[in-house]
Amino acid sequence: MLDAPFYAAVESRRTIRDFLPDPVPQEVLDRCLDAARLAPSSSNLQPWEFVIIRDPKARQLANAACLDQLPAKSAPVLLALVTHRDTWRRNRDEILRVFESRGPLRKSHASYYRKIIPLVYMTGPFGILGPLKRLFSRIASLFKPTPNLMSRTDVRVMAHKSTALAAATFMLAMRAEGFDTCPMEGFDPWRAKVLLDLPRGAEVNMFLAVGKRSKQGLWWDRVLMPRAWVVREV
Ligand SMILES: Cc1cc2nc3c(=O)[nH]c(=O)nc-3n(C[C@H](O)[C@H](O)[C@H](O)COP(=O)(O)O)c2cc1C
Structure with missing residues (x-):
């Protein structure tokens, strides 16, 4: 890959499942959220909402909703990325x-x-x-x-597609800032919805654990499908 900062962030972003307790500076979080807001979305309708879970009680419930996965429990910052199909x-x-x-x-x-x-x-x-x-x-x-x-x-799929692009942008921005993330789809959607007090047309797209990787944070080697399976021309 080209030795450019963008490719360095893409290459070094990995799913991290154990984090150091070191805090994530608010200005870093803000920059990455603002980068995510620039993600493309269907008709520019930006159907997303980033919810930073700060309250300790809410955080405990969010960890549980994430099935007590280690990335959720160990990360200094946990975000819920919500998708709205009715906005x-x-x-x-x-x-x-x-x-x-x-x-x-x-x-x-x-x-x-x-x-x-x-x-x-x-x-x-x-x-x-x-x-x-x-x-x-x-x-x-x-x-x-x-x-x-x-x-x-179809509207629900549209909203999720666009929201996932915001998630990808956020994770790459975090990596560019020297931080790590874990996207999580393994969660209880009903409990998450109640916890975040979401309206009917909204649901959690994914949770995002954020922080700095610990020494044991990277669990698996990278495995890519053969290029010919995923790239073709017609
Ligand atoms: C939509 C989505 C949901 C995911 N859910 C989880 C999850 O619940 N728990 C987890 O540990 N990893 C989760 N992952 C991380 C994937 O397992 C990981 O991206 C994949 O193994 C490739 O590894 P890499 O991100 O390090 O390249 C999820 C990734 C995506 C994109």
Whole structure:
């Protein structure tokens, strides 16, 4: 790999499962959170929320929700990365507000965010419109390229995709700062949701343990699938 700082961070980022107690400076955490906020997201709707678990009682419950995995228990900082599938309307309005504050709204922006976004993301009460939208897209696609007018499940997938990109950006930023992370999908989603008081359309995408690796922190050698399995051309 190129000897550039970005590649050094990519190469040296590993999942760390045992951390030193050394604190993570707030300014480092803030820089990495701000880097994560720059991650790409579907229609720039940024469906994520980083929740820093500071309160000792909440932390204990979060460790338990993470099934008492060692990375959660040993890390000086534990974050929950929450994905929101219902914030698209609020965030769409914010995008329009910011554009308008910068000058006259471009026609293409207005029609994209006012017409296309609701058409794609709106799924109606209890997601009732979803199957109809999906069926319509599937049939239309037989005749011409058609975007997936999403069902509630599709909106959920969209939100998770974008949120995971924010997670990756955060972990690489942390590595660039000389810190380590452990992403965790092994957790109890119902307890996590109650603990963080999440609304119906929100769920934890993953927990992120953050700190400095201990000597025993790296458990497994890196194993990569053969390149030919994961890269191809058509
Ligand atoms: C979405 C996701 C969930 C994961 N969940 C856990 C987890 O619950 N516990 C854990 O120890 N590692 C977890 N990992 C870490 C993976 O096991 C790890 O990334 C993989 O083994 C590759 O190792 P590396 O990150 O050191 O390259 C998770 C990784 C991802 C991306």
